[in-house]
Amino acid sequence: MISISDDIQIMICTQPIDMRKQINGLILLVVDTLKQNPQAKQMFLFYGKSKDKIKAILWDNNGFILLYKKLEKGKFIFPQDIHSPIEINNDLLQILLRGFDFYRLKYQPELKITQYF
Numbered sequence: 001m002i003s004i005s006d007d008i009q010i011m012i013c014t015q016p017i018d019m020r021k022q023i024n025g026l027i028l029l030v031v032d033t034l035k036q037n038p039q040a041k042q043m044f045l046f047y048g049k050s051k052d053k054i055k056a057i058l059w060d061n062n063g064f065i066l067l068y069k070k071l072e073k074g075k076f077i078f079p080q081d082i083h084s085p086i087e088i089n090n091d092l093l094q095i096l097l098r099g100f101d102f103y104r105l106k107y108q109p110e111l112k113i114t115q116y117f
Contacts, residue, residue, distance in 0.1 A: 004090050008058070009042045011085045012078065019048035019055065023064050026057045034085055038064070045093075051075040054097075069097060077101040 004010065013034060021029070026046060030038040038044070039059040047054045052075050056067040076096060079086065088096070 004043060004058075004093060006090055007041055008090075009040075010045060010088050010090065010093050011036070011042055012045045012088060013047075013085055014079065014083060016049040016051075017046045017055075019046075019053050021046075021055070023057060023066050026055065026066070027064070030057070036085075043093075047076060047078060051078065071099065074099055 011034070013029065015033075017029065018025075026044065027038045029046070030036050030044050034044070036042065036044070038057065041059075043056050043058040045054060045056045053068070053070045054076055058065045058067070076099065
């Protein structure tokens with residue numbers, strides 16, 4: 001499984017893209033559509049209409065990394081009717097890459113217990 005540093009912000013573009021796009025086409029989407037700096041400490045995640053493939057780009061000091069995953073069966077599950085990028089953390093990215101519906105997961109707040117009995 002891919003490990004992404006915790007200081008990297010992970011952004012999911014919420015509109016399907018043409019999955020034939022390569023690094024330069026994805027960079028143009030980041031700049032023109034998302035209005036973001038593609039060299040920031042961010043990973044930009046994209047999906048196609050069929051939702052069985054995802055691509056991500058990430059700047060790494062002196063060049064871009066392109067990640068691509070195609071599910072052989074099933075689809076990735078993304079939130080519906082959201083029109084701005086979604087930020088997720090590394091844990092949710094791992095859940096998404098395994099094919100789970102990460103958007104319905106709900107984290108329990110950390111408990112601060114002062115009395116034990």
